[in-house]
Amino acid sequence: MGRRKLNFWATAALIFVSLIFIFPILSMLVAPLREPGLPPPRGLDIIPTNPSFQSFRDAFSMVPLGRSLLNSLLVTGIAVPITILTASWAGLALTLIRGRTRVLIIGSLILLATVPVTAIWIPRFVLFDKLGLVGTYVPLIAPALMGGSPLFVLFYAVAFNRIPREVFEAAIMEGCGTVRLWWRVGLPLVKPTTAAIALLSAVAFWGNFIDPLLYLKNEEDITAPLMIHSLDQLVLGPTHFPVFLAASVVITLPIIILFFATQRLFQGRERGGSWLGR
Amino acid sequence: MFRREHRTGLMLAMPLLVSTTILVLIPTLVTFIFAFTNFDGLSQIKWVGFSNFSKIWGDTLFWTSLKNSFYIAAVGVPLRITIALFLALLLTPERTGVGAARSSAFLPTVIPDISYALLWLWMLNPIYGPVAYLISALGLPGDQLLLTPFGARFSIVFMSLFQIGEIYIVLLAARRELPHELYELCTIEGTSAFWTFKRLTLPLLMPTIVFLTARDVAWSLQSTFVPSLVITKGGPNFATLFLPLYIYQNGFEYMRLGLASAMTTVMFLLTGLMIFVQVRVLRFRKGLFDL
Numbered sequence: 001m002g003r004r005k006l007n008f009w010a011t012a013a014l015i016f017v018s019l020i021f022i023f024p025i026l027s028m029l030v031a032p033l034r035e036p037g038l039p040p041p042r043g044l045d046i047i048p049t050n051p052s053f054q055s056f057r058d059a060f061s062m063v064p065l066g067r068s069l070l071n072s073l074l075v076t077g078i079a080v081p082i083t084i085l086t087a088s089w090a091g092l093a094l095t096l097i098r099g100r101t102r103v104l105i106i107g108s109l110i111l112l113a114t115v116p117v118t119a120i121w122i123p124r125f126v127l128f129d130k131l132g133l134v135g136t137y138v139p140l141i142a143p144a145l146m147g148g149s150p151l152f153v154l155f156y157a158v159a160f161n162r163i164p165r166e167v168f169e170a171a172i173m174e175g176c177g178t179v180r181l182w183w184r185v186g187l188p189l190v191k192p193t194t195a196a197i198a199l200l201s202a203v204a205f206w207g208n209f210i211d212p213l214l215y216l217k218n219e220e221d222i223t224a225p226l227m228i229h230s231l232d233q234l235v236l237g238p239t240h241f242p243v244f245l246a247a248s249v250v251i252t253l254p255i256i257i258l259f260f261a262t263q264r265l266f267q268g269r270e271r272g273g274s275w276l277g278r
Numbered sequence: 279m280f281r282r283e284h285r286t287g288l289m290l291a292m293p294l295l296v297s298t299t300i301l302v303l304i305p306t307l308v309t310f311i312f313a314f315t316n317f318d319g320l321s322q323i324k325w326v327g328f329s330n331f332s333k334i335w336g337d338t339l340f341w342t343s344l345k346n347s348f349y350i351a352a353v354g355v356p357l358r359i360t361i362a363l364f365l366a367l368l369l370t371p372e373r374t375g376v377g378a379a380r381s382s383a384f385l386p387t388v389i390p391d392i393s394y395a396l397l398w399l400w401m402l403n404p405i406y407g408p409v410a411y412l413i414s415a416l417g418l419p420g421d422q423l424l425l426t427p428f429g430a431r432f433s434i435v436f437m438s439l440f441q442i443g444e445i446y447i448v449l450l451a452a453r454r455e456l457p458h459e460l461y462e463l464c465t466i467e468g469t470s471a472f473w474t475f476k477r478l479t480l481p482l483l484m485p486t487i488v489f490l491t492a493r494d495v496a497w498s499l500q501s502t503f504v505p506s507l508v509i510t511k512g513g514p515n516f517a518t519l520f521l522p523l524y525i526y527q528n529g530f531e532y533m534r535l536g537l538a539s540a541m542t543t544v545m546f547l548l549t550g551l552m553i554f555v556q557v558r559v560l561r562f563r564k565g566l567f568d569l
Contacts (some may be wrong), residue, residue, distance in 0.1 A: 005377075007373070010371075010373055011374065011375060013367070013368060013374065014369075014373065014375050014376060014379040015375070015379075017368065017369075017379055017382075017383060018378060018379045018382040018383070021382045021383045021384075021385055021386055021387075021440060022382045022385060024386050024389070024394070024397060024440055025385055025386065025389070027311045027401065027408065028393070028397045030390070032412070051531075061374060067562070071466070079369075085293075086293045086294055089290040089291070089293060089294070090290065090291050090293070090294035092287075092290050093286075093287040093288065093289075093290035093291035094284045094287070094291070095287075095432065096284065096286055096287030096290070097283075097287035097288065097291065098283075098284065099286055099289075100406055101284075105291065105295075108298075110489060111303060112298065113369070113489075113492075113493050114493055114495070114496045114549070114553055115306065115496060116496040116497070116499040116500050116522075116545070116549060117500050118499055118500045118503065118521070118522040118525060118542070118545070118550075119306065119309065119499075119542050119545060119546050120302060120305040120306055120309065121484075121529065121530075121542075122312065122525075122529050122535050122538055122539055122542065123304070123305035123306075123308035123309050123312065123539075124301065124305045125530075126319075126535070127304075127305065129319075132485055142297070142301060143301065145293060145297035146294060146297045146298050146301060146302070146303070146482070149445065151493075153294065156282065168283065169283065172282055172283055172286065176335060177393075178286050178289050178290065181286065199388075203387075203388045203390075206390065207389070207390030207391055207392070209390070209391045209392050209504050210500070210504070214530060217339075225298065225390050225391070225392040225393075226392075228392050228393070228396070229392055229508065232396055232399075238403050238405040238406065239405075241399075241400045241403065244396050245396060245397065245400055248390075248393035248396050249393075250396060251390050251392075251393055252389050252390060252393045255388050255389070255390065256385070256388065257380075258555075259384075259385070259388050260381075263381060267335070268284075271466070277491060
């Protein structure tokens, strides 16, 4: 096979794969444009013939969606910086610590990554209940103290590990304190990783469904994903599906915009960058 | 000198270590203790020995949910890992348009769980769901997708195949870490693409694949929760009643916290077993700690 022919097939494969993965998002974006309550169409009617924004108006008038969006924004806004803080600290720690302690911590992180969240629902709930924190946002934000997810800590560890050790050794020898070492030396060298973790943790906290379901009771406190769940329980039947799909688009769009906004930061090829901030 | 770095490191690791102990380690141990009590959040906690476990043993719904969870892990995880590996290798070489393709492959992963579940509820709905329609157009019973046990389970596996962003990103990064020299050598020797994959890429990526597989087994135990709650509500005929949903119903809807803890304990042991078996199957050797 000639080189040009191979290139052709590679490009075709890239386009094909991209289309497959864009398909769910695209169909989500057009689905709410159908007017709610219309009789179901005959045949495949993906793009509605008379597009309308009625479903968006319905979504906002049936439930206090706006309020819940602000709540989600608050939770995400607090949780993401904390995640970056603890994950980058722990990641930097793993390059400074050597020997058996390091193997022990990395081993536990890998083990932790395989503990299903489901498994600790009950005792964690009891813990927050005893502390009187059920109904507040503390249980929703608490995972940020662990760096969001063991995977995020490992991402940072990989990124810091790529920096020559001498950089940190020299800084410490010069009398650089712990906080300065992290803020002035370490963090500026792993900016693409920080962008990636900011995005991934924003995705996790913004879309979190299970914790609000367990911990939040009052309607004025609940976050957007849970509000959409109460909306989909209100919706009367398949002809009203566009209403909750409209609400779904409303919470998905900010994340997608953030996704494309952070792209450049962690895919910038000019610095030999890659997804994990190589 | 060395000591000072070590001390700085330990200080930086402290928030992680403390919060993990409080939020994961202790709760895990407490689950095992609750499993032996009649804890319901109201009355005095009483030690009941193994009676929760014998209740579970006789509970057909528990066995159903266990079987369903196993099914999802056994079918879904290998498919997800294989597709992610294929994606990672396809998107490794720098070509025109590869950046856009890398982004789009990650896109479904950022959709919030609830939106993603509702999207598929619409796409698969028997009345005018586009995917259900397309499957019907092929002469298959597309309108039955969510109404038959097999169809409902299949749908939940199928929709999870798009959300593989994290797996593929880690594999892509791991692949890019592999030494260029080895691949240059392969080009000089003129080895076939298949040989290079089987003898070079796959063995070198194996530690990463093992880790991701173990993680995905655990992930499948929580990722099925939202779709089974929202799309299929555990049905039809309990075909999509998965362990997390059943534990949620028992623990948080009926407040049988002791019983739910016992179920969690069983789930824990089985996850451990499944991961152990998979690690064995994938011939786990070394390198898991060589970050």
